[in-house]
Structure formats: C-alpha cells, structure tokens
Amino acid sequence: MVDADQTFVIVGGGLAGAKAAETLRSEGFTGRVILIGDERDHPYERPPLSKGYLQGKEDRDSVFVHEPAWYASHDIELHLGQTVTAIDRAARTVRLGDATLIRYDKLLLATGAEPRRLDIPGTHLAGVHHLRRLAHAERLKHVLASLGRDNGHLVIAGAGWIGLEIAAAAREYGAEVTVVEPEATPLHSVLGPEIGQIFTELHSDHGVRFHFGARLTEITGHDGMVLAALTDDGEEHPAHDVLAAIGAAPRTALAESAGLDLVDRGHGGGIAVDASLRTSDPDIFAAGDVAGLQHPLYSTRLRVEHWANALNGGPAAARAMLGQDVTYDRVPYFFSDQYDLGLEYSGWAPPGSYDQVVIRGDAGKREFIAFWLSDGQVLAGMNVNVWDVTDPIQQLIRTGARPGTERLSDPSVPLADLLEE
Structure with missing residues (x-):
C-alpha cells in the first residue's frame, strides 16, 4: 500500500x-x-x-x-x-x-x-530551424507564412515524418520547398522503399522538389541570413530558411x-x-x-x-x-497528416525485418492498407485514407497471424475474418 x-x-x-x-x-x-x-x-x-x-x-x-x-x-x-x-x-x-x-x-x-543538430558550417545563421518545442513551432509558423507571401525557399534536411509534415505545411502556405534526403525514398528507415515511393509522388504532386542520395554540407549566408544550402554531390539550393529534420x-x-x-x-x-x-x-x-x-x-x-x-x-x-503489476506491451502506433492524406501505422517492421509488402486497396488513389510480412506473418500495417481498421490490424500483429497474401490483399474479405483463421 x-x-x-x-x-x-x-x-x-x-x-x-x-x-x-x-x-x-x-x-x-x-x-x-x-x-x-x-x-x-x-x-x-x-x-x-x-x-x-x-x-x-x-x-x-x-x-x-x-x-x-x-x-x-x-x-x-x-x-x-x-x-x-x-x-x-x-x-x-x-x-x-x-x-x-x-x-x-x-x-x-x-x-x-x-532534435539532432546539423554538424556543418552555417548553422549559426538566423534562418536555420529545428522543430521540437512550442516556441520552435511559433517561430516556424511565422517563417512559413512569410516565405509563402514572398515566394521564399525552404530547404529541409531529412525526409522523415517531421520533414514531410513541415514540407506539406510549407506548401500550403505557398513556400517553395526542397527536401534533401540521403536515402533513395522518403521514410526509408520506417516504411522501406516500396511505400516510401508513394510519398515521393504525393509531395511531388504538390510541388515539393526532392534531392535524394545527398546530405547537406554547408549553409551559406550574408549578414547573418541564409542564402543557400550546399550538398555533398556539389549541388547548391537557393534558400531563405533551412530546417533540420534529421531525427531526435x-x-x-x-x-x-x-x-x-x-x-x-x-x-x-x-x-x-x-x-x-x-x-x-x-x-x-x-x-x-x-x-x-x-x-x-x-x-x-x-x-x-x-x-x-x-x-x-x-x-x-x-x-x-504505485506497485501495480504492469506489462507495457502495446503495439507501436503513430499517425500522420499530409495534404489530403491521413494515415495510421501500427507495428514495427524496419527494412531487413520483412520479406514482403502486401497492398490491400488502391495505392494509386492513396486509399489502401499496406502490410509488412516476414515468412507470411504480419509485422506491421499502415492504413492510408482508410479508417476504423486500427484494432483488427493490431490484432493481426499481436497474434502473429499468417492469413495468406491472397486474402490479406482482398478488400472484400473483412479484416475481422482474417483473425478467425
């Protein structure tokens, strides 16, 4: 007691x-x-x-x-x-x-x-930002509005969740956006290349420019203000502001x-x-x-x-x-909103842990559920513009279900039915 x-x-x-x-x-x-x-x-x-x-x-x-x-x-x-x-x-x-x-x-x-910091020259300039705290968001909100009014350019280092969500917000304000990412697709460490490509297309359709396979090496400026962001493959991107979104x-x-x-x-x-x-x-x-x-x-x-x-x-x-018997074993879960795309992701399936990605629905219309499988077992699931399915997806993961790719990919088969197999 x-x-x-x-x-x-x-x-x-x-x-x-x-x-x-x-x-x-x-x-x-x-x-x-x-x-x-x-x-x-x-x-x-x-x-x-x-x-x-x-x-x-x-x-x-x-x-x-x-x-x-x-x-x-x-x-x-x-x-x-x-x-x-x-x-x-x-x-x-x-x-x-x-x-x-x-x-x-x-x-x-x-x-x-x-937030992890960029370890490159030029990070002292006034237009270099991070996002973690409310004060950061307040400042960035004014920056994006200003960039939108003045047709300004934002360079974002990192195509993870934060980088992509801010890219979407910046485009909605009207700012020009370039995202620099060392991997070949966005969200590579979470979703892998198969689903990451969908986010390349989503943001490209909204005017975001991607520069894959590169890292920032320097931020140049004048009178304390940002002028450009340089990458390790020799490219130079004009910029009024730079956001570091390289993880936490x-x-x-x-x-x-x-x-x-x-x-x-x-x-x-x-x-x-x-x-x-x-x-x-x-x-x-x-x-x-x-x-x-x-x-x-x-x-x-x-x-x-x-x-x-x-x-x-x-x-x-x-x-x-308080001394209660606790076992914290929740299925990892997160959500994201980008433009008209909303998603929920449940599970854990980093690249290398799965051998197959199964799509249920229409990925082209961005209305689908993706499942990551290893030897037929469901490791993770992500519903994109499909709602009220988180509970059965998490149950498939928690029970180690192996429902078979044909039925898993068939939208006419209720997810609840797969739990009974």
Missing part, C-alpha cells in the same frame, strides 16, 4: 509526464506529486506542432494536455522553467538548477528527446550521470527499462521518448518516439510506481 506521506517526482513536462501525474491521482494516490519541466509552458502535446497548429488550423491553447487550473485543482505541484541537474540515488533526491533539493520515494524520468536523440544525460543503465544507439538508445518501465534502479522509472523498452511482444529493445507511446506509457509507469 502506498503511504499518503510519500512523494512521487516526475521529471519532464510533456505528455508522458502530465498523463502520469493524472493517473497517479485517478488511481487514488494521495501523496505529493511534483512535476518538473524545463519549459515555462504547461505540458503540451507535440503532434500539433508539425500539423494543425503549424498550419494555422488549431489555436495555441489546443495543444495543452490540461488547462492550467487543472494542476492546482488536483494538487499537482508544478516547477516550470526548471532544469533537473542531478539525481542522488542514495539520498533519493533530485537537484534543480537553482540548487533546490527535492526528495522522492519514486521518480519518473520523462525527459523526452531533442533521447535526453539521457541525467540518467547517465546517475549511473542508470542505458541502451546502445544500435537498439535505439534511451534509458533501459523492463516491461514495467522500471529502470536499473527499482525506485526510478522512465516513459515516453526516452525509454528504451524491453518489449514483450518483439523480444527486443524498442524506443518509440511517437505520441501514443507518451499517451499510454506515462499512465503505465504511474501504475507501476
């Missing part, structure tokens, strides 16, 4: 941390809950930063997990704009940037990830300095946690983008950076902190 005089500390003011605090209270915990975030804004969700809010379709207040008054009404102690500089595991304390010490009985690390790195420095076990980068990096989201210290847990989970479903380490993992991982960690 958790005592009412216990103190649970959450480091990280994002979705995972906020949902963990909410769960502690909804599960009946009456002790102190302290939530520490290094941004001054209240906890918010990140998908709108590259989607609705960036596009001007959602207002600023829509991004927040809870209204500001919710925290006081649920007796959540907020320390916003504060950095945790150290964890003393022996004393069970965290030290804040102002030298304040806070004792904990259980500690949750939900420190998230940070888990924020593990605090855990590393405290001596917690980490995951090597080859397995995604992050703080090593077991199926209950517990770290190598029994009183410390980790959730969200920073957690390198020993995933029960895949029998390997996975670090999932997407919204659903924060939404569900924070509550799972909170229940484990």
Whole structure:
C-alpha cells in the first residue's frame, strides 16, 4: 500500500509526464506529486506542432494536455522553467538548477528527446530551424507564412515524418520547398522503399522538389541570413530558411550521470527499462521518448518516439510506481497528416525485418492498407485514407497471424475474418 506521506517526482513536462501525474491521482494516490519541466509552458502535446497548429488550423491553447487550473485543482505541484541537474540515488533526491533539493520515494524520468543538430558550417545563421518545442513551432509558423507571401525557399534536411509534415505545411502556405534526403525514398528507415515511393509522388504532386542520395554540407549566408544550402554531390539550393529534420536523440544525460543503465544507439538508445518501465534502479522509472523498452511482444529493445507511446506509457509507469503489476506491451502506433492524406501505422517492421509488402486497396488513389510480412506473418500495417481498421490490424500483429497474401490483399474479405483463421 502506498503511504499518503510519500512523494512521487516526475521529471519532464510533456505528455508522458502530465498523463502520469493524472493517473497517479485517478488511481487514488494521495501523496505529493511534483512535476518538473524545463519549459515555462504547461505540458503540451507535440503532434500539433508539425500539423494543425503549424498550419494555422488549431489555436495555441489546443495543444495543452490540461488547462492550467487543472494542476492546482488536483494538487499537482508544478516547477516550470526548471532544469533537473542531478539525481542522488542514495539520498533519493533530485537537484534543480537553482540548487533546490527535492526528495522522492519514486521518480519518473520523462525527459523526452531533442532534435539532432546539423554538424556543418552555417548553422549559426538566423534562418536555420529545428522543430521540437512550442516556441520552435511559433517561430516556424511565422517563417512559413512569410516565405509563402514572398515566394521564399525552404530547404529541409531529412525526409522523415517531421520533414514531410513541415514540407506539406510549407506548401500550403505557398513556400517553395526542397527536401534533401540521403536515402533513395522518403521514410526509408520506417516504411522501406516500396511505400516510401508513394510519398515521393504525393509531395511531388504538390510541388515539393526532392534531392535524394545527398546530405547537406554547408549553409551559406550574408549578414547573418541564409542564402543557400550546399550538398555533398556539389549541388547548391537557393534558400531563405533551412530546417533540420534529421531525427531526435533521447535526453539521457541525467540518467547517465546517475549511473542508470542505458541502451546502445544500435537498439535505439534511451534509458533501459523492463516491461514495467522500471529502470536499473527499482525506485526510478522512465516513459515516453526516452525509454528504451524491453518489449514483450518483439523480444527486443524498442524506443518509440511517437505520441501514443507518451499517451499510454506515462499512465503505465504511474501504475507501476504505485506497485501495480504492469506489462507495457502495446503495439507501436503513430499517425500522420499530409495534404489530403491521413494515415495510421501500427507495428514495427524496419527494412531487413520483412520479406514482403502486401497492398490491400488502391495505392494509386492513396486509399489502401499496406502490410509488412516476414515468412507470411504480419509485422506491421499502415492504413492510408482508410479508417476504423486500427484494432483488427493490431490484432493481426499481436497474434502473429499468417492469413495468406491472397486474402490479406482482398478488400472484400473483412479484416475481422482474417483473425478467425
């Protein structure tokens, strides 16, 4: 039984941390809950930063997990704009940037990830951007609007989800967009070349120019402003602004300095946690983008950076902190919106893990479901402009189904029927 005089500390003011605090209270915990975030804004969700809010379709207040008054009404102690500089595991304390010490009985690390930086000349120029935080999105929103008005050029380094979503937003504002990507197709590390080509065509149809097989080597400028982006194959792309969208790195420095076990980068990096989201210290847990989970479903380490993992991982960690029996084995899930294309992806099937891609529907019309298979077993599924199918897709993955490619590809066969085979 958790005592009412216990103190649970959450480091990280994002979705995972906020949902963990909410769960502690909804599960009946009456002790102190302290939530520490290094941004001054209240906890918010990140998908709108590259989607609705960036596009001007959602207002600023829509991004927040809870209204500001919710925290006081649920007796959540907020320390916003504060950095945790150290964890003393022996004393069970965290030290804040102002030298304040806070004792904990259980500690949750939900420190998230940070954008990887371009290590090339010219990144100091005013027109070089990243997107991770609300302040970044606010700035970028004004930049895209300005580029659209002035027929300006945006060069994006990286054709992953963030790069493509911002490319779509920029085109909707009217900006000229060039995407530089070292692989032969967008989203290569997630979807492979077979489905990546569909996104090449989608964005090309909307006026985006791709430069595949190349990396940025320098950003040139004048009087502190961007003029062009150079690539390693000798090309020069005129640019008024450059966005680095080359991935994110888990924020593990605090855990590393405290001596917690980490995951090597080859397995995604992050703080090593077991199926209950517990770290190598029994009183410390980790959730969200920073957690390198020993995933029960895949029998390997996975670090999932997407919204659903924060939404569900924070509550799972909170229940484990309360001593409940927790096995966090959710099928990885994410969604994306680009122009008139909406999609949901479930599972995990990086290139090399599958031997076949099966299409169900019309890929040419961008209304289809793609399945990634290994020896006939469904590893992952992505529904594109086809809705209300996530549950059966995830069930096919979870059960290790091998329904046969002929029936799997046939839209006249209900997905639910494949589960019964």
